[in-house]
Amino acid sequence: MGAIIKREIGAYFTSAIAYVVMAVFFLFSGYFFWNLLYYDTTSITYYVFSQMFMIVLFILPILTMRLFSEEKKQRTDQILLTSPVSVWKIVLGKFIAADIIFLCCMAIYIPMVLVVNYFAAPNWGMIVCNLIGMFLLASAIIAIGIFISSLTESQIVAAVAGIATALFISMMDTFSSAIQIEFIQNLINSLSFMTRYQDFYSGLLSLADVVFYLSVVGLFLFFTTRVIDRKRYS
Amino acid sequence: MVEVKNLVKKYGSQVAVDDVSFTAEAGEILGFLGPNGAGKSTTMNIITGYISSSSGTVTVDGCEIMDDPVGAKSKIGYLPEIPPLYVDMTVRKYLEFVYNLKKVRLPKTEHIDEVCTVVKIKDIQNRLIKNLSKGYKQRVGLAQALIGNPPVIILDEPTVGLDPKQIIEMRNLIKGLGKKHTVILSSHVLSEVQATCDRIIIINKGKLVADSRTSSLSDTLSSSHNLLLRVIGTPSSVMNALRSVDGVVKVEKGKFVYDGCYEYELHTDKATDPSKGIFYAMAKNNTPIVLMRSNELSLEEAFLKLTEPTVPGKKGGRS
Incomplete structure (x- = not known):
């Protein structure tokens, strides 16, 4: 598994995907942060982290698009699947690699928080809560992206399908208000990534939200292993 | 392994x-x-x-x-x-x-x-x-x-x-x-x-x-060995002499090589090697052998024979 994590991270940086994703992430984080400082608005958590929801949703499919599609296209999955490594570890290795790249993106918040700390005493609890929330959200999106990538041989298809899924996730709350049936509304609300994320940037670290995101991760990574195995056992 | x-x-x-x-x-x-x-x-x-x-x-x-x-x-x-x-x-x-x-x-x-x-x-x-x-x-x-x-x-x-x-x-x-x-x-x-x-x-x-x-x-692949022969002499007398040799199963007249010389294809018994007998028979018959070689299937032919579509009644050579 270590070998796969190392290789994937290396590939992210040689193919420039890591730089592009990080640059976009830094740009938007920086822009929102500048807004925060310039307009002297409420708090870093509310202003920066709430806005970043959409950005996280839409840049992560770029990170996950090639993880399995490219392996299949180049036939390199043969070396992975004929090596003494279980399918679970292959999937997990790729997931962790993408997660580490996202952690590199999140590193931009260290200087930002320090700047805030210079001007005022920030609420550290809130900030940690937000970082956890963003990391969990990203992990869930990465897991979904990996699953989509395992379904196709084309990076482009994986990216487009990933972004479409992101769009759907971001619009779930709109659907809920459009549908008048209470049962469905409740269902959509409980599955809404946005509502769950709101809890975090409101400073609420709830076990239910953490379990929700971790379940999404577990479920989609499991689906990915099933997709890979199904192809082999068909 | x-x-x-x-x-x-x-x-x-x-x-x-x-x-x-x-x-x-x-x-x-x-x-x-x-x-x-x-x-x-x-x-x-x-x-x-x-x-x-x-x-x-x-x-x-x-x-x-x-x-x-x-x-x-x-x-x-x-x-x-x-x-x-x-x-x-x-x-x-x-x-x-x-x-x-x-x-x-x-x-x-x-x-x-x-x-x-x-x-x-x-x-x-x-x-x-x-x-x-x-x-x-x-x-x-x-x-x-x-x-x-x-x-x-x-x-x-x-x-x-x-x-x-x-x-x-x-x-x-x-x-x-x-x-x-x-x-x-x-x-x-x-x-x-x-x-x-x-x-x-x-x-x-x-x-x-x-x-x-x-x-x-x-x-x-082949149950019988094949021999290819070139002999100078009248085909009928050559073939008669060849048939009498111990170990020869079947004789077929092949193509004309040059004046007086013909090719013969021999199917022989696997157990006995008739080449010595053929030599003496031909010498006695006064029909000199110009060429004699074993005409076994080459790997190429064996491969083609095995992989060609199976004709009903003709079983592929499974060893």
């Missing part, structure tokens, strides 16, 4: 591999021969655990591929038809990745150096794989299969796309590997397997049609 039993692979209603069984002993080079689409790659993919079989078992050095995939896979080095190379890595980085992926315990730097020396890619270690020629890519693919010194090495058409010089080098390399490893290689080129393998398995349309040592393959 490798034991394949009653292997079947079905894709829907299509049978890709149909009840194939064979074993490869330690230190043996086994050739897997068949026309394109015969099921060679499918069989190899099943042995290496890349795809599953519909039924049947594959045991590699005591490990069953379905029950103990990690154990079995750690004993196999596999070079698929298209080498599984990460083109954006350098050769060295790629081999290090494979080393880590296979959890090899040998000393890292020395082992990778050794493998590079064996396949002669030492001087291109720091080049990106995407910039390499086909021949070098194939060698890097082979190096990848050798990492970890697995007891079993499986090569799927290892010489496809190489130039004649590289083919000879690759053959010698494979022969060298056969001393320490069990090698299974596939090919649709006969001379290829004939040159490198100790034993040949012929597969056609998913079915095993022959399994024998390379040297005796054409032997086992």
Whole structure:
């Protein structure tokens, strides 16, 4: 598994995907942060982290698009699947690699928080809560992206399908208000990534939200292993 | 070392591999021969655990591929038809990745150096794989299969796309590997397997049609030996004299060679060698033999005979 994590991270940086994703992430984080400082608005958590929801949703499919599609296209999955490594570890290795790249993106918040700390005493609890929330959200999106990538041989298809899924996730709350049936509304609300994320940037670290995101991760990574195995056992 | 039993692979209603069984002993080079689409790659993919079989078992050095995939896979080095190379890595980085992926315990730097020396890619270690020629890519693919010194090495058409010089080098390399490893290689080129393998398995349309040592393959295919004769003399008297020789089953008059000289095709009994008797009979008959040679099936003919569509009533030579 270590070998796969190392290789994937290396590939992210040689193919420039890591730089592009990080640059976009830094740009938007920086822009929102500048807004925060310039307009002297409420708090870093509310202003920066709430806005970043959409950005996280839409840049992560770029990170996950090639993880399995490219392996299949180049036939390199043969070396992975004929090596003494279980399918679970292959999937997990790729997931962790993408997660580490996202952690590199999140590193931009260290200087930002320090700047805030210079001007005022920030609420550290809130900030940690937000970082956890963003990391969990990203992990869930990465897991979904990996699953989509395992379904196709084309990076482009994986990216487009990933972004479409992101769009759907971001619009779930709109659907809920459009549908008048209470049962469905409740269902959509409980599955809404946005509502769950709101809890975090409101400073609420709830076990239910953490379990929700971790379940999404577990479920989609499991689906990915099933997709890979199904192809082999068909 | 490798034991394949009653292997079947079905894709829907299509049978890709149909009840194939064979074993490869330690230190043996086994050739897997068949026309394109015969099921060679499918069989190899099943042995290496890349795809599953519909039924049947594959045991590699005591490990069953379905029950103990990690154990079995750690004993196999596999070079698929298209080498599984990460083109954006350098050769060295790629081999290090494979080393880590296979959890090899040998000393890292020395082992990778050794493998590079064996396949002669030492001087291109720091080049990106995407910039390499086909021949070098194939060698890097082979190096990848050798990492970890697995007891079993499986090569799927290892010489496809190489130039004649590289083919000879690759053959010698494979022969060298056969001393320490069990090698299974596939090919649709006969001379290829004939040159490198100790034993040949012929597969056609998913079915095993022959399994024998390379040297005796054409032997086992034909129940009777053939002799080709050129004799000077009247055909009728020559044929009469030939028929009387002990061990000769059938005589056929062949083509006209030159004035007074004809070719004769003789089907002979396998147990007795009639060539001496033929010599004396012809000498007595005063019809000199100009040429006599055994007219056995060449491997090429044997292959074609085995893989041609079976005519009803005419059974393929299964040994």
